[in-house]
Amino acid sequence: MHIGNAQSALFNFLYARHFNGTMVLRIEDTDVKRNVPHGEDSQIDNLHWLGIDWDEGPDKPNPKYAPYHQTERIDLYHKYIEKLLKSGAAYKDYTTEEELTTLRDDQRAHNIAPHYDGRWYNRSVEDQKEAEAKGLKPAIRLHLPANHVYEWEDIVKGHVEFNSDNMGGDFIIEKSNGIPTYNFAVVIDDYLMDITDVLRGDDHIANTPKQIAVYEALGIEHPNFGHITLIYNPKTRKKLSKRDKETLQFISQYKNEGYLSEAIFNFITFLGWSPVGEKEIFSKEELIKLYDPTRMSKSPAYFDQQKLDWMNAEYIKALSIEDLTNRSMSLISEGQSEIAKRVQSLALPNLKEFVKQVGKIYQHDLHKLTELLSKVYFYANIQNESIDYTQLNFFDKEEVEKVLKGFSFELDKLTSTSSMPAEIDYNELIKKVRLTTGVSGRALYMPLNVVFTGFQSAPQIDEILQLYSFNTIKQLIDKGLSSL
Structure with a gap:
C-alpha cells in the first residue's frame, strides 16, 4: 500500500466515522494485469495495521450489496451497458489499436490534443456486421454531447466543472474483452451500494x-465527490513519485522501519487537513471527533520527514516499557529489516529481557524502533564491535589507566567474595573508583563511556553495565588497557 492510497483510505475512514456513516471496502480488480498474488491481503493487512477498519467489505458482506469484488459483479455491469446501448447513449466501437495509434500520431503532428474522433458513432448495423465478420471485437463507448458542462461541488475544492469538448472524446466504458473500465464500474457500484460520499486523490479529478457523464446518461444522481490534495516531495516540489528514493513510499516500509501505526495515522492526517490550533499530537479518537472536511487543504501536502520522525519519537516516549518491548520483539520476529535479521542471528536466550533493559535506557532518544534494535545488537555483540580507542587519547593516559584498573579492582573485590550480590550497583562501584583514584568528572566518566559503549557521550553508564556479564566487562577493560 502506497502512502497516497493510505491517505485516501484514512480520510474516508475519518469522514465515515465522524458523520456516523458506513465505510465500504470495495476491491476494484477489473484491471487484471495489475492484480498480483496476495495483493488484496497485503492491502487489508496494511489498513488494519494503520488502525483503519470498515463496516462492509469482502470480510463483512452485507447481502443487500455484496459481492465486493468488481470481477464478481460483471453481470451487473453488463445489464447497465445494455441499457445505454439501447438508449443510444453508448455504442460499439470496432476501431483497432493500430488505427487508434495512427489517429493519435496524426493529431499530435497537427498540434491537436489527442482525442477519439467518434468514427463509430451512429454507424450502421451493416458496418458493425462487416467488422465482426473480420473477427473484430468491439469496445463500448459512451457518447458525450457537444459543449456540455459536467460540474459538481467538490467537498475539498469547491465548484469544479469540465466541458465535454475537452475530455478526449467519447470514452470506453467496456473493453473489447467484455470487462468494464474503472470509470464505468465505480459508477454502477456506487449507485447500487448507495454510496453518498467519495473521497479520493486529486489525480482522479x-x-x-466521465463518471458524472455515465450518471447523467443513466438518469441517476451522483454522490458527493471530494478530491484530496496529493503528497509532494519538498525538494523537487513535485508529486511524490515511486522513484523518489529519499522517502519511504509504502506503509509496510514504515512498519518494518519501526514507525508506530499511531504516529503514521496522525502524520498522514496532517497531509491534507489541519485542525484548529497548534496541537499536533492526536489520538485516532480525537481525530475522528475533530475532523472537519471544510478544513481539508486545497494546496499540495509536502512530506516532512523531520516532522514524521519527531512525531514518531513522541509516540515512542509515551509507550509503556512493556509495549515498547513487545513491539520491538514483533519487529525482530518478523525479520523484515536487516537489523531485525541481525538481532535474530544473536540467538540470545533472554532476548526479550535484554530488549526491555536497552529500551529503558534509550526510550527517550529513539525516533524509530529499528534504532532500538541497533542498540540491542550493538550491546549484545559488544565484544565483536570495533571500538575507536583513539578517543582515549583526549584524556590523560595515566588517569585513564588508573580509572580502568581501579574499576577492574573494585569489580574483582565484589565478584571474588562468597557473598557476591545478585545485581551489582555500578553507580556505587564508580563512586568507589572516584574515591580511590582521585579522578572525577569527565576524566572519570568519558573513558568508561568509550570502553563500554564506544562513545565519549552515553546515557547512564551504570545502566548500560547491567547489560553485560562480568566476563564481558573484564574483557572490555582489558581491551581498553591494551589500547593504551
Whole structure:
C-alpha cells in the first residue's frame, strides 16, 4: 500500500466515522494485469495495521450489496451497458489499436490534443456486421454531447466543472474483452451500494466528469465527490513519485522501519487537513471527533520527514516499557529489516529481557524502533564491535589507566567474595573508583563511556553495565588497557 492510497483510505475512514456513516471496502480488480498474488491481503493487512477498519467489505458482506469484488459483479455491469446501448447513449466501437495509434500520431503532428474522433458513432448495423465478420471485437463507448458542462461541488475544492469538448472524446466504458473500465464500474457500484460520499486523490479529478457523464446518461444522481490534495516531495516540489528514493513510499516500509501505526495515522492526517490550533499530537479518537472536511487543504501536502520522525519519537516516549518491548520483539520476529535479521542471528536466550533493559535506557532518544534494535545488537555483540580507542587519547593516559584498573579492582573485590550480590550497583562501584583514584568528572566518566559503549557521550553508564556479564566487562577493560 502506497502512502497516497493510505491517505485516501484514512480520510474516508475519518469522514465515515465522524458523520456516523458506513465505510465500504470495495476491491476494484477489473484491471487484471495489475492484480498480483496476495495483493488484496497485503492491502487489508496494511489498513488494519494503520488502525483503519470498515463496516462492509469482502470480510463483512452485507447481502443487500455484496459481492465486493468488481470481477464478481460483471453481470451487473453488463445489464447497465445494455441499457445505454439501447438508449443510444453508448455504442460499439470496432476501431483497432493500430488505427487508434495512427489517429493519435496524426493529431499530435497537427498540434491537436489527442482525442477519439467518434468514427463509430451512429454507424450502421451493416458496418458493425462487416467488422465482426473480420473477427473484430468491439469496445463500448459512451457518447458525450457537444459543449456540455459536467460540474459538481467538490467537498475539498469547491465548484469544479469540465466541458465535454475537452475530455478526449467519447470514452470506453467496456473493453473489447467484455470487462468494464474503472470509470464505468465505480459508477454502477456506487449507485447500487448507495454510496453518498467519495473521497479520493486529486489525480482522479479528470475521471470525475466521465463518471458524472455515465450518471447523467443513466438518469441517476451522483454522490458527493471530494478530491484530496496529493503528497509532494519538498525538494523537487513535485508529486511524490515511486522513484523518489529519499522517502519511504509504502506503509509496510514504515512498519518494518519501526514507525508506530499511531504516529503514521496522525502524520498522514496532517497531509491534507489541519485542525484548529497548534496541537499536533492526536489520538485516532480525537481525530475522528475533530475532523472537519471544510478544513481539508486545497494546496499540495509536502512530506516532512523531520516532522514524521519527531512525531514518531513522541509516540515512542509515551509507550509503556512493556509495549515498547513487545513491539520491538514483533519487529525482530518478523525479520523484515536487516537489523531485525541481525538481532535474530544473536540467538540470545533472554532476548526479550535484554530488549526491555536497552529500551529503558534509550526510550527517550529513539525516533524509530529499528534504532532500538541497533542498540540491542550493538550491546549484545559488544565484544565483536570495533571500538575507536583513539578517543582515549583526549584524556590523560595515566588517569585513564588508573580509572580502568581501579574499576577492574573494585569489580574483582565484589565478584571474588562468597557473598557476591545478585545485581551489582555500578553507580556505587564508580563512586568507589572516584574515591580511590582521585579522578572525577569527565576524566572519570568519558573513558568508561568509550570502553563500554564506544562513545565519549552515553546515557547512564551504570545502566548500560547491567547489560553485560562480568566476563564481558573484564574483557572490555582489558581491551581498553591494551589500547593504551
